[in-house]
Amino acid sequence: MIENRNKKDKECQEKLSENKVVSHHTKNLLKDAELEEKELIDEICKNLEE
Numbered sequence: 001m002i003e004n005r006n007k008k009d010k011e012c013q014e015k016l017s018e019n020k021v022v023s024h025h026t027k028n029l030l031k032d033a034e035l036e037e038k039e040l041i042d043e044i045c046k047n048l049e050e
Helices: 002-049
Strands: none
16 A cells, blocks of 8 residues: 555656656747747848838
8 A cells, every 4th residue: 555655646646756857848939939029029120220
């Protein structure tokens, strides 16, 4: 009974750590996208001023 519980806990911990990695990766992608968007907006503004 206890072994079964420990196995489930371990599986749960593994899934949680996988999710953390994925969410960290997703946050990085969002940061990159925001930076690209800012750069594009700056570029467009420069072109409009010229």
